[in-house]
Amino acid sequence: MSDPTVVLDDLRSESDQLDELVRELSDEEWAGPTPAERWSVAHQIAHLAWTDSAALLAVTDADAFAAQVEKALVAPDSFVDEGAEEGAALPPAQLLARWRDGREKLQQALRAAPAAARFPWYGPPMSAASMATGRLMETWAHGQDIADALGVVREPTARLRHVAYIGVRARDYAFGVRGLTPPAAPFRVELTAPDGTLWAYGPEDAAGVPHAEGQGKVTGPALDFCLLVTQRAHRADLAVRAEGADADRWLDIAQAFAGPAGPGRAPQGA
Structure with a gap:
């Protein structure tokens, strides 16, 4: 933008x-x-x-x-x-x-x-x-x-698209800040916006390439993805899903913010 x-x-x-x-x-x-x-x-x-x-x-x-x-x-x-x-x-x-x-x-x-x-x-x-x-x-x-x-429940808005965007863009940073090599290939990320429309990032065929080559797909509600990449909720409590080993690893370490890797949040009830 x-x-x-x-x-x-x-x-x-x-x-x-x-x-x-x-x-x-x-x-x-x-x-x-x-x-x-x-x-x-x-x-x-x-x-x-x-x-x-x-x-x-x-x-x-x-x-x-x-x-x-x-x-x-x-x-x-x-x-x-x-x-x-x-x-x-x-x-x-x-x-x-x-x-x-x-x-x-x-x-x-x-x-x-x-x-x-x-x-x-x-x-x-x-x-x-x-x-x-x-x-x-x-x-x-x-x-x-x-x-x-x-104890306030906020209604998600279309402004989340900015949070989702920076979370997707920060994928390689999340790997690098932990001393890990980022996947060579991009992921496909498909998120359901608060109004029910689809926010999509990355090539459409990413999930169709053999996962061993590093590609994969992430899907879920935009709100849950934003909670994940800002580390405001644990992955286990969110409806964000991954296809492919690299995409699955990313969801464990995703962060949308600069600086050291954060500790994240514990699962609810843990």
Whole structure:
């Protein structure tokens, strides 16, 4: 997607929906635990605010962002948690204001960016559209943690197509970050969208090639696939299916986010 307008509009809608979920919470609810170990609702919003700030820095000051990356490399296992801890210590109203201000500044910066611009990131460089897609994916995923913590069931929307897209595109990254060689051939991924239509990625004949050659097929509800690649639910609890050994392996390790391989979530009832 070369034109970032559509995904930026969807990012704003996704952020606004999450804002509605948290804006009236009590201080006790802000401090309440979420499915992410040691992270409260405040940690989740603080992380989004921190990452929006990092993205804004990448878009507006590449040298300053490079310096931040160097700091992250010194403590790769803790720098994300440290950013969340700092923001979570703020009073909820102040944290909410910080998140709102930061995400709007990022919106404006990405909308104003030249079409051909590429910005540094913790993974490969990103276009404005890719940066917005990544921010939407994270907003949705951390919003899912908050919804689960509050016992809220969110209605899936067509915005999930951005999360699904980045999950498919990150296939080779998921293998590589674990020191594994990515399959040489692409998979066919067919997902049932919230409105019942089909979202398809990869060659139609991928599942028809002998699986020993590395091809395969993944099918299932788009919501379940998005929960899988953002590691918000265990594969055993989702209706995502694989044909072929490589595709099956991918579903065990899939991640749509940059950075170290996450621990994922335990199966329900485990």
